[in-house]
Amino acid sequence: MRLTRYFLPVLKETPSEAQIVSHRYMLRAGMIKQASAGIYSWLPLGYKVLRRIEQIVHDEQIRAGHIPMLMPTLQSAELWRESGRYDDYGQEMLRIKDRHDRDMLYGPTNEELITDIFRSNVSSYRDLPLTLYHIQWKFRDEIRPRFGVMRGREFLMKDGYNFDLTKEDALHAYNRHLVSYLRSYERMGLQAIPMRADGGPIGGDYTHEFLVLAETGESEVFYDSEITDLTFGEREIDYDDHAQCKAVLEEFTSRYARTDETHDEAIFAEVPEERRRVARGIEVGQIFYFGTKYSEAMGANVQGPDGQSVPVHMGSHGIGVSRLLGAIIEASHDDKGIIWPEGVTPFHCGIVNLKQGDAEADAACESLYKALTAKGLEPLYDDRKERAGGKFATMDLIGLPWRITVGPRGLKNGVVELTSRRTGESEEMSPEAAAARVAEIYAGV
């Protein structure tokens, strides 16, 4: 993409309404624009990152054997009356009447709808196990929408639902989700720690929240510092292998890590003092096993192997796709702007032409642009007639992990400069070598 042909409305001023760094940078980098309280338009740059995060979530869900689909945002109140949650949900639920005076609502989540789909179509245990998911906009009329996309009213969520014959199978689904979530967050360059949590209105005895440590997080968390040494990494996993998935769950949840809702001082005190941490975190996902709560309320039964009709065991699992943009920025920025992890960056690398209009510099940028594109990469070429300082400031603000700087002086020696956004370190090399290096970096992502 050439910047002169793109839509990147960066702001010079720091918007005064933004209280936390991710919100400020998302506004300043022209990623989002507030449409009304807690509701945002996703401008091209923000939309690009949103799509990349969504793609990682899809990849990892599909890898785990979960099946993508799409349910509507608007739902009929009827199903929610059946489950008993129409009243439970309170004012967070946006209730709407259609022209026939029928009660509708903008879905805050989808347990009812998916259970209805299940009971209408599945009647035998032979069709189990089954996990369906979608990535869809949700609406929750939060009392205090704030921090930009972090606590919106309209937000994008991946929500998945498993249906199993037995509790044991459903707990395997739970473990499978935990593993797939660990992989997803790591691909986004994030450490998200599973912590024991509280069921809330969705209910359930087994539930973990995934938290990204950040001072601006809304949750208070208590954990054993050893947990931050764990990484999932490149290990191979067979998602059908119950024991393997369970071992990962045990590895990642055996140390003390809880949100304030389930925190227990007495147990926490058993952690050696030097490892006890009290901090803040951003919830970027949650997994639940809730047994037969919805299937019993809504009659989602299957015929078991002995011919008897039994309610299925279910769980639901959510990832805050749009909140993740904020969480990633909170975890990865400096005073100049965002620093995107390679896994989610909107463009793979920036090209800065120090002297736009100089025939040699222009030609070198063009051929670099072509070389990167030919390698399957997407560069953002700053081809504006602007001074170098302004171009660098824009690149630093929007946070592309790599920048190639091209200028007449370097070109006399046959070199351009490759700079890491994270370390600020630069290296001179030929344009071909720079393109090859960038391609090599992304080959491993």
Ligand code: ATP
């Ligand atoms: P919170 O405690 O932050 O209100 P929640 O526990 O009610 O969230 P879940 O029902 O677990 O949310 O939804 C799954 C994920 O969706 C959450 O882990 C979070 O990342 C995201 N999410 C929830 N509410 C919002 C919101 N208002 N804005 C953006 N993302 C949200």
Ligand code: MG
């Ligand atoms: Mg939650």
